[in-house]
Amino acid sequence: MAQPRQKSSKSLKNKRRANWKLKPLQLAICPQCKHPKMSHRVCPNCGHYAGRTAVSVE
Numbered sequence: 001m002a003q004p005r006q007k008s009s010k011s012l013k014n015k016r017r018a019n020w021k022l023k024p025l026q027l028a029i030c031p032q033c034k035h036p037k038m039s040h041r042v043c044p045n046c047g048h049y050a051g052r053t054a055v056s057v058e
C-alpha cells in the first residue's frame with residue numbers, strides 16, 4: 001500500500017475535518033397558508049403543493 005511521504009500535522013488534519021458542519025435548512029413560504037416549509041415539499045400545515053391539495057390534513 002502507498003504510504004504518506006510526511007506525517008500530517010494536527011492543525012492540517014483538524015482544518016480538513018472542520019468542514020463537516022451542518023447547514024441551516026432552506027425554508028420557503030407556503031403561498032396558501034404563509035407557513036414556512038421546505039422547498040419542493042408538501043406543506044405540513046395545509047397539505048398544498050404546486051397550487052393544489054396533495055395531502056388532506058386534519
